[in-house]
Amino acid sequence: MKNAEKEWEPKILAFLCNWCSYAGADLAGISRIQYPPNIRVVRVPCSGRVNPYYIIKALQRGWDGVLVSGCHPGDCHYISGNLVARRRFAVLKDLLEYVGIEHGRVNFSWVSAAEGEKFAKVVTDVVKEVKALGPAKRLVKR
């Protein structure tokens, strides 16, 4: 039975650091852990590689949510990339939410290569939050 109108599903852009979070996502897949299929993954060498412009551009392009995930502090393959990123993301998130981007659109997590379960949980939580917020409208360029 086909529904004439499919229920809206959010699209989440996920930047995953190669060494930890991407491997963690891979582990989730290998372990056959089910999690919502709403994310589209971009593999980056390190969470510190993620330029704030990418996050803002994603919102402008209409992505309903953004997730950036990296190694736990102290475990970064490049020693301190995630620590640099942490401050950057904190300021960006505070600023975006202050301007009025809904809390929950832009998300950050630390997921290690062994945390397949955690990755699935993070994605599930993010998709749930973004779904409740509805399609992204603010900052979207028509």
Place this chain on the structure above:
Amino acid sequence: MKWKVIEKSKMPVLIGELAKEYEVFVPVKEKNMVSFEKFSSGNEAYLDFRNTKKPPKEVFFPQTETLFTHRIGRKDIEVVESPAVREKRVVLGVRPCDARSFVLLDKFFSSGEHKDVYYLGKRKNTTIVGLACNHPLSTCFCTSLGGSPFGKEGMDLLLQDINDRYLIETVTERGKELVKKFPWLKDAEKANIEKAKKLSEDAENAVKSKVSVKDVSEKLDRMFDDPLWDQIYQKCLGCGVCTFLCPTCCCFDILDEEGNGGKRVRIWDSCQFSCFTLQGSGHNPRPSGKERMRQRIMHKFNHFVKNYGESFCVGCGRCVQECPVNLDIREIVGAISTRPRK
């Protein structure tokens, strides 16, 4: 009849009636800022202003304008021209300096083989109703540049504030046609016309700021390497305030943007921006504020004079008031004009 009169209290009625047939742009006050906006019941006209912050050039030459869009299909690319502005428009409340700027902009946009259809198309459909200046500002110097507070250049009708009413002077045929649509307008009495004439003389005398441009173009011909340029540019920040608020400045940049295929847009550009003359090779023939400031002065008071016969400035004074560092173009032109002839 060339002269009609309307009570100030009836102006909203006139504008409302105009709005039924035309797209009407009027000065609208929001907080402390007066700008030209499209008239609507929430956007009433405010006519007690000195001058608007932004000049009315944006009615014909908006900050952002889509030139065409394109769609990439399976086998071809479809280019869709931007729809021409077909609506008849009226811009009401234009000061004489700004109306005069349209005359200068017309020269620029219609020169040469390729006429600017976007600007000219809008100009063709638009009636200009001017509003004379009873109280010029101390920064106004329109009289030095061929204008005057009760000047009629560039307008179809001129409203003149004679206390509790406006005198309406018909300037062109188009203005005459517009007035015909309002048969309830009363004919002006001799006393009204004489009062307006007196106010016009007072206003012209009230323009105290004088800038001599008589020999400036000629002197600038010999001043390309003059040490003056080393001095004046230093405080300039290189922002676009003077150019964007100038009624005659019309440089633009053309960009391609994505969006359901793509579109080509043009936006206001400023010769004061550092990237204005940055070339694809990486070379910039105007690398510092000095070259850019020199170019601005020369364009306005030398190049345009040579190309079109008059300075590219109407003396509205906006650049003087709004420059964040109080760089005063009157001082610069004054310094040039007092140079000895040799």
Place this chain on the structure above:
Amino acid sequence: MENIENSIREVTKKLLSEKKVDMIIGYEQGTLPLRTTPCFVDKAEDVQKLVWNASCDANLSKHVVGRKEKVGVVTKGCDARLIAVCAIEKQFPRENVVIIGVPCLGVIDRKKIEAKLENKEVLEATVEDEQIKVKGEGFELVLPKNEFLCDSCLTCKHRNPPIYDMFVGEKAPEITEANEFVEVSSLEVKSAEERWEHFKKELSKCIRCYACRNSCPLCYCKMCFVDQTMPAWFGKTNDLSDTMIYHIVRAFHVAGRCVDCGACSRACPMDINLRELTKKIEKIMKERYGYEAGVSLEEIPPLGEFKMEDPQEFIK
């Protein structure tokens, strides 16, 4: 005030004639009432042009970046902090700048006066003690100065430059009571929807003239992100999304460096209250990292370093 003006002229004359600096950057009388304009003096006898009063609002530290010669700068508290930030960021050798510190009790906000006078134009103005006397066609008013100062000055915690090479005049008493984040806090308690509508409305006035960027001493990038092509990150039209992003990103770029001098808001011809963004950035840096920009030449700006114990409550 007059004493300070004379002292500035003495000090700068000495610096120039002793060749300790090649140029003095200060303020001279503007062409309009209540305005001054930046002044570049390289001859000792020209120091007579220099003035000091409550209209000295331009941010002179802007004119220091990029200069190769040694300069002496007449510096207010906010200007000194910005010179410090630019020196930390290696925009010029610290030794090339002689900071002539001056106590500042606040600069006058012309926009507030214009709003008060509506359509009347100020033709003459004098500032005496705590009063601004304005005169124009058919009117004369006395305005209490403290009601017409720039908002950033009302809560300024550095009326005396925290860093200087010489100090002219007597130290001004510092404000200790005022809550500098009161406007930001009042926005923070609103809902995200309300804030969005508010910023949308404010920023829709923007005409992309970049007066804010160009008046900011911290915006010294040779190629600003808005002008970048390959890739062109964000558009340059007045599209609302692009415009809002320009302001958001500019605020992000001055994070940990902005001192709330107010130059951006003053320069904006469309009267956009840019301080609502920059002040929030300042608050974030203070609350998260305990940092105040430009008060010490030793500290590294927060986005240039990190600590293991940085707050991460927002990370899942």
